[in-house]
Amino acid sequence: MFDAVRNNKKIVQVFLVLIALPFAFFGLDSYVNGGGAGADVAKVGNIKISQQEFQQSLREQQERLRAQLGQVDPKMLDNPEFRKAILNDLVDQRLLVLEAGKRRLFAGNDAVVNAIASIEAFQQDGKFSQERYEAVLRSQGMSPAGFEAQVRQDLTLQQLAGTIARTGTLSTTVSERILALQTEQREVQEVLLATADYLGKVKLADGAARKFYDDNSKQFETPDQARVEYVVLAQNSVEVKVADSEIKAWYDGHKDRYQQPEERRASHILIASEKLGKDKARAKAEEVLAEVQKKPAAFGELARKYSDDPGSAAQGGDLGFFGRGMMVKPFEDAAFGMKEGETSGIVESDFGFHIIRLATVRAAKEKPLAEVRGEIESELKAAAAARKFAEAAEAFSNLVYEQSDSLQPAADQFKLKIEQSGWLGRQANPANGPLGNAKLIEALFSEESVKSKRNTEAVEIAPNTLVSARIVEYKPAALQPFESLQPTIEKMLASQEAQKLAKADGEARLAALKSGDDKLAWGGVKRVSRMDARQLPPAALQPVFRMNAGKLPAYTGVELPGSGYALYRLNKVGAGDKLDDVRRQGLIGQLRSLAAQEELEIYLSALRARYKVEINEKALTASER
CATH class of the missing domain: 3.10.50.40 (Chitinase A; domain 3)
Structure with missing residues (x-):
């Protein structure tokens, strides 16, 4: 099928990138400018970014990262910096929309058709499937016309962004110099002044361990814990039935959808x-x-x-x-x-x-009702479930608040099972399922919840999923006794003092080396480059490659926290191994990509200055809650 796609694989790859990038950053529905309730989060020129749109983009990014990273601390995905990054992505996208409109850029029909045809999700047996295309869009609550408009806009924005990125040039001289630095080989020797060698010189003051324990008692507390019970109200648990007459009425009223061209x-x-x-x-x-x-x-x-x-x-x-x-x-x-x-x-x-x-x-023919009955029934059930869930969600939220001393009334009314947890801490953990949500954990361990053991408010832990929980048993934080911790504290303090002695000795030896007094028993020669520095500890990379090769030998030193202090002697600097063509072109490609990215960032900064960008900090803060 799709002759144009089959005959040029490069076009397929390009369009896959074009489609993947905007959707990765903005999500399928991010181009919808319809506002939700409350104040807008930002305004770019005359285009508004609503709270509803911002929250949707935030959820999509959180779900995408959870899928990629697995278990991750929820606070990493729900903090001011993360939210600001999401908003900046949306602002950048709006800036490109405005500029593309000003330049009258437009993706043609052929480009849109080819792009959609190349998306794997719409293919069956390697070929575009119209039925699969429509089914996937329906599952996302989208129409073909709406999706195609989004793809057209994505391609238009990529056209603009790609044009700007290509203006970022990297001269041959600069790229060759960078490659030479990357492959440059340095011959170094090392002397490690290990922390363990200085432990014998350490004498802790009387009562040092006790003083540290008293001054840092919070470090030695076992955190508070709670066992909880909870109920989950989810849209997929809402039962709905659709009568045959409803299916027939829908079919009769939407026959244009079931015309097979x-x-x-x-x-x-x-x-x-x-x-x-x-x-x-x-x-x-x-x-x-x-x-x-x-x-x-x-x-x-x-x-x-x-x-x-x-x-x-x-x-x-x-x-x-x-x-x-x-x-x-x-x-x-x-x-x-x-x-x-x-x-x-x-x-x-x-x-x-x-x-x-x-x-x-x-x-061309009209698909008979029997052929599309299941499809219509699914759509009507989904719509009815969404309506019913919206009503149930409001009633559920009111009930857990009004009868806050028990979850049983909510469980009885909505036919939910009251689940029990093991011991939980204040740190949200995705492995705890519904109780892995940071907002829910924060509500559970609030002062009021711990004190009165009342129901939490209904917390949305995922789209169309509400949870309310209450503490049934609580263990307050407790300070571990000093006697059990004393040996560990003394060992830690001794190690810290030994580290200080190693550093002082290392700095003194480095000063002597730089003055010409080199009497150290250096270790074997290590040949390292910026591309392959595995023989060096990470903390030593910058000091070693910053040593001036104008006068050899050259010396430097670096503290290795917890390990001691390392001294390095640079004996020789030479050209590295010649790169094969594949690796060479790969590195040059990476350098050009960095140059293109920098050019695009500069361009976006210029657009921010050209178009008025207003951030409603108050609305953004409100959306965080």
């Missing part, structure tokens, strides 16, 4: 112009057409022999069934202007010259 099945032979050049490709296509006209029954065999379309050649050129809008326009116009069994002349497209044979015409 005319489809055609064709085979083709492609002579790619990219491969031979336009003139030679046309001449070859005419020769192949002459063969096809002599042996019409051998079309499949000739396609396998001559076609440059890797996706269909092995199948005798068969493209399967396709509808209008699924092929490049010249191909579509020819295919839909033919009769069954007819073979076309030479048809030119951006990808070369086609010879098309039309096999079958599948006439």
Whole structure:
């Protein structure tokens, strides 16, 4: 299917990137400017960013990162810095929208069709599936028209961003110099003044451990813990039924949705112009057409022999069934202007010259109710469940608040099971399932909740999922006895003092080395580069590569917390191993990407100055709660 997609894999890859990047940052629904309740979080020019939109983008990013990172501290995904980063992404996107409009940039229909066709989620057996496309969009609550508008805008913004990024140039001289620094090899020797070697010189003052214990008693407390009970109200637990009459009424009122357009099945032979050049490709296509006209029954065999379309050649050129809008326009116009069994002349497209044979015409028809009944029932159930859940959520929230001394009334009314937890701490842990939500844990361990053991408010822990919990047993924080901790504290204090002695000794030796007094027993030679510095501890990387190679040997030292102090002697600096072409081009590509990214960031900063950007800090703070 999708001739344009099959004939140029690079285009597929580019469009996949174009689609993936905006959706990764902004989510499918982030272009909707409809406002939610309350004040807007920001305004960019005349475009508003509502609280509803901000919260949706925030949730999408949180879910995406949880899926990528697994268990992660919820505070990392719900703090002022994280929220500010999400808002900045939305602001940047709005700036690009404004600038694209000003420049009258617009993605054409062919680009949108090809981009959608290349998205794997819409494919079946490696080919675009209209039914799968519509089903996926329905599951996300989107229409094809809405999604296609979003894709068009994504492509337009990528067009603008890509143009700007390409202006970020990196000269050959600069890139060669950077590569030379990356591969530069340094021969160094090391002397480690280990903390353990100074422990014998440490004498702690009387009562030092006791004083540290008293001054830092919070460190030695076992945290407070609680066992809780909780109930979960989720939309997927709401039972709804749809009558046959409702399904029939919906079908009768939306028959335009169930029209199956005319489809055609064709085979083709492609002579790619990219491969031979336009003139030679046309001449070859005419020769192949002459063969096809002599042996019409051998079309499949000739396609396998001559076609440059890797996706269909092995199948005798068969493209399967396709509808209008699924092929490049010249191909579509020819295919839909033919009769069954007819073979076309030479048809030119951006990808070369086609010879098309039309096999079958599948006439437009209306899908019968029996065929789409399950689909309609699912949609109606989802809509009814959403309405019913909205009503239930309000009643649930009121009930756990009004009868706050027990969760039983809410459990009885909504037919929910009261779940019991093990011992929980104040640190939210995703492994605790519904009780892994930071806001819920904060509500559970609030002073009022701990003191009165009342229900928490209904907390939304995920879209369309509410939880209320209450403490059934509480253990306050307790200070561990000094006697059990004394040996550990004394060992820690001794190590700290030994570290100070190692550092002082190391700095004194470094001063002597720099004055010319080098009598140390240096270790073996280590050959390191910025690309391969595994033989050095991380803390030593910058000091070693900052040593001046103008006068050798050169010396430096670095404290290694917990380990001691390391001294380094630089003996020789030389060119590193020559990079193979693949690695070299890979590194240059990374450097160019960094230059492009920097150029785009500069451009976005300029747009922020050009268009008025207003951040409603009060509304942003409110949305945090």
